[in-house]
Amino acid sequence: MDRIIIKTGDITKEKVCAIVNAANSSLMGGGGVDGAIHRAGGPKILEACEQVRQESYPEGLPTGESVATNAGNLPSNYVIHTVGPIYHQCGEDCSDLLASCYRKSLELAHRLGCKDVAFPAISTGIYGYPKDKAAIIAYEVVSHFLNENKNMQVHFVFHNNSDRDLFIKAIEGVS
Numbered sequence: 001m002d003r004i005i006i007k008t009g010d011i012t013k014e015k016v017c018a019i020v021n022a023a024n025s026s027l028m029g030g031g032g033v034d035g036a037i038h039r040a041g042g043p044k045i046l047e048a049c050e051q052v053r054q055e056s057y058p059e060g061l062p063t064g065e066s067v068a069t070n071a072g073n074l075p076s077n078y079v080i081h082t083v084g085p086i087y088h089q090c091g092e093d094c095s096d097l098l099a100s101c102y103r104k105s106l107e108l109a110h111r112l113g114c115k116d117v118a119f120p121a122i123s124t125g126i127y128g129y130p131k132d133k134a135a136i137i138a139y140e141v142v143s144h145f146l147n148e149n150k151n152m153q154v155h156f157v158f159h160n161n162s163d164r165d166l167f168i169k170a171i172e173g174v175s
């Protein structure tokens, strides 16, 4: 699929319409890619997250859901915050919840008029999702969506080459 770009890099530097954040349900920032996005993007993103939290999700954003905010000082137009499943807690629902993160983020980006979206490897860091299993889910949801939305493009951005190579190997059987 030529509208999928698989690369190594820092997602905060991606010049796309929307970057996706592997957030936690509090939307108040955290470690990993979440911390990197808030550090690089500055306080405007956190302010917007606080507002979303107060107005729409006082109990926190549920796992598998996505919301959009401004992107502060980042080169993208939007940050889409999604809450991935915690692997040792999600049981039989893990794959559906992870798929939902990708699907809802893509749908939201589409509604915002975005033609390109960058994803990190949601849930595969602190949340412990096995990287090979997560790769197949991410790739399947994204390919399906892109087949139905021919004017869109997706970047998968990995923090290091070994994660990128693992992703490429994992999807070999399905791509």
Ligand code: ADP
Residues within 6 Å of the ligand: 009, 010, 011, 012, 022, 023, 031, 032, 033, 034, 036, 084, 120, 121, 122, 123, 124, 125, 126, 127, 128, 129, 157, 158, 159, 163
């Ligand atoms: P989660 O809590 O959903 O597991 P993490 O942020 O811990 O989220 O990890 C998700 C993935 O994001 C991991 O594979 C991690 O290596 C990667 N990551 C961390 N920082 C960045 C970054 N700046 N750009 C791209 N990917 C990143």
